[in-house]
Amino acid sequence: QVQLQESGPRLVKPSETLSITCSVSGGSISSHFWSWIRQSPGKGLEWVGYIYSSGSTNHNPSLKSRVTILADTSKNQFSLNLTSVTAADTAIYYCARYFTGTTGGYFDYWGQGALVTVSS
């Protein structure tokens, strides 16, 4: 059974960088896609981006170039850096495995989520 756990600072100041890590157990990040999804308080789900074991990434165009997703296969972890944050980036950040084929995919395993608040 694959398990994911988010960790990182829960409070970030405006204009600074949000950094959060997902630790994966029960499976290797050297296969499949691994993704970040966020949910602002009381709102819907928003895909942030994903990384494949090869290091290739893709992210939500709405976040422009603020998103960096990295993978550390030695620690079986992947991470999200979101730069120049504002209050609008306050959200629960979920990490999840994205199981995909040639015709799209789905998120089959999710972490419990980490609420990150942007505030001075």
Added chain:
Amino acid sequence: SYELTQPPSVSVSPGQTASITCSGDKLGDKYSCWFQQKPGQSPVLVIYQDNRRPSGIPERFSGSSSGNTATLTISGTQAMDEADYYCQSWDSSTVVFGGGTKLTVL
């Protein structure tokens, strides 16, 4: 950018059938999936690849997709099915979620 549209809310009586729709341009040509999210919990996959049910998901959950619409159907709806439901698909290598539907069982 690609968009998926869901009704904000759907109400159903216990034991009846609930249908939640998800609309997007030529959505039937892509795979769709559905997630259930209860308050304070992470989303749970209930349908993938339009109509496949993950292990552990009750048979009363089913899915279909055609044309521009994907549909999640819950037969014999139970009080425990009250939750937010999200559809998800993809376009041009990006993942897209619908806005979510609050299912009320009353």
